[in-house]
Amino acid sequence: MKRILPFLIIAIIFGGCIWAQEEVSSRRLALRQLVEKADSGDAKALYDLARLHESGYDSIPVDSLRSATLYFKSAEKGYAPAMNYIGFRYYTGNGFSQDLDSALYWIRKAANMGDATAAANLGYLLTESKEIAYDEGEAVKWLTLATEAGVPEAQMKLVELKREVWEGLPVDSVMAIGEEYYFGRAPIAGVALLVIASEKGNSKATALLGDAYSKGVGVAYDHQKSIDYFYKAANEGDPSAQFIIGELLEIFPDAIPDSQGAEYWYEKASQGGVKDSEEAYERLIRIRD
Numbered sequence: 151m152k153r154i155l156p157f158l159i160i161a162i163i164f165g166g167c168i169w170a171q172e173e174v175s176s177r178r179l180a181l182r183q184l185v186e187k188a189d190s191g192d193a194k195a196l197y198d199l200a201r202l203h204e205s206g207y208d209s210i211p212v213d214s215l216r217s218a219t220l221y222f223k224s225a226e227k228g229y230a231p232a233m234n235y236i237g238f239r240y241y242t243g244n245g246f247s248q249d250l251d252s253a254l255y256w257i258r259k260a261a262n263m264g265d266a267t268a269a270a271n272l273g274y275l276l277t278e279s280k281e282i283a284y285d286e287g288e289a290v291k292w293l294t295l296a297t298e299a300g301v302p303e304a305q306m307k308l309v310e311l312k313r314e315v316w317e318g319l320p321v322d323s324v325m326a327i328g329e330e331y332y333f334g335r336a337p338i339a340g341v342a343l344l345v346i347a348s349e350k351g352n353s354k355a356t357a358l359l360g361d362a363y364s365k366g367v368g369v370a371y372d373h374q375k376s377i378d379y380f381y382k383a384a385n386e387g388d389p390s391a392q393f394i395i396g397e398l399l400e401i402f403p404d405a406i407p408d409s410q411g412a413e414y415w416y417e418k419a420s421q422g423g424v425k426d427s428e429e430a431y432e433r434l435i436r437i438r439d
Contacts, residue, residue, distance in 0.1 A: 177208055188220070193229035196220050200232070214245055225256065230265035233257070238271065241279075250281050261292055266299035273307060286311060300335035309342040316343060321350040332358060333435065337368030348379075353386035357434055360391065381406055384415060389422025393430040 184202075187195035199210075200220035206212035221239075224232035237256030239246040257275070260268030273293035276285045290311055296304030316324055325347045332340025341362050347355035360379035363372045377398065383391035396415035398405050403412070424430045 181208060181210065191227065193224045193227035193232070196224035196227065197229050197232045197235075200224060218245065228263070230260040230263040230268060233260035233263070234265055234268035234271060237268070241275070254282065261295070264295075266296045266301050266304070269293070269299075270296035270301045270304035270307075273304060277307070277311065297331070297336045297339050298334070302338055305331075305336050305338035309339055313342065313346075316346055321347055321352050324350065325352050325355055328355065329358075332362070332368065337362070339368075341368035351386070353383045353388035353391070354434070356386060357383035357388045357391040357394075359383075360394070361434060377405065381409070384418070387422070389419045389424040390430040390434040392416075392422065393419035393424045393427065397427065 181202075184195055184199055188199045197220070200217045202210045203213045203217035203220060221232050221236055225236050233256045236246075237253045237258075237260065240249045240256065241253035242248070254272075254275070257268050257272050261272045269292040273289040273291075273296060275282050276289035276292070290308065293304045293308040293311065297308045316327070319327075324343055328340050328343030328347055330340075331337065331343060334340070341359065344355045344358050344362070348359055356379055360376045360383060362368050363376035363379060365371070380391045380394050380398075384395045392415045395406070395409070396412045396419060398412075399409060399415065400412035419425070419430065424433060
């Protein structure tokens, strides 16, 4: 063993050196290919190369002027993320002369191309920037686009702007929008709508809030809040929630103080057409019949 161990260590070191050399070679090859694609006019490659020149990477030095030039070339070739980034730099004045008109021009151009981040940025600027005229109507338009694409910050801002409008809608309308968002790409906004629908007495909305807290979807995971919402929905008559509470009490009889037992809730769920966990789940997550 004493004779073998040094050779083993040498082999490990030698193998590690070969791996490191291969990694460097692979990285250099990827960089060379990126530069070649950028030189050929590929818009995304120009953007990626601009980012590398902005921060420096491997053999690519930090070069702010080169970086800015590449960003503009990418934007001029129609790459929306480059447009959005140029707009952001014009707005902050970081490396660019601050120019609000140019900022709005580039960010709006990217948003019009469907870039969700740009749409979120535009919605934010139109409602939060002290230097840009407030326009809630246009902001809601762009924030809605970004929300539907799943941008978390856009969802939170849209909820802030539209809460009163949503609160004034009929509960069925609130529920329809809430389910669409919750089961789609905008669970943060979906949960906000479900809260409104729950407060208006919709038991399924209350049950879905239990689902949200049990999974950490649209909200932070919270076991106790999940139980509270499911139990509230069960008492409001939601069959899925009733079955879920039955299952909970069957395993943990003391989980809900002063509650009826598991069999009571299973019977209630059965009367509502839910007789097993699969039916409970399918009925709960069904968006439309």
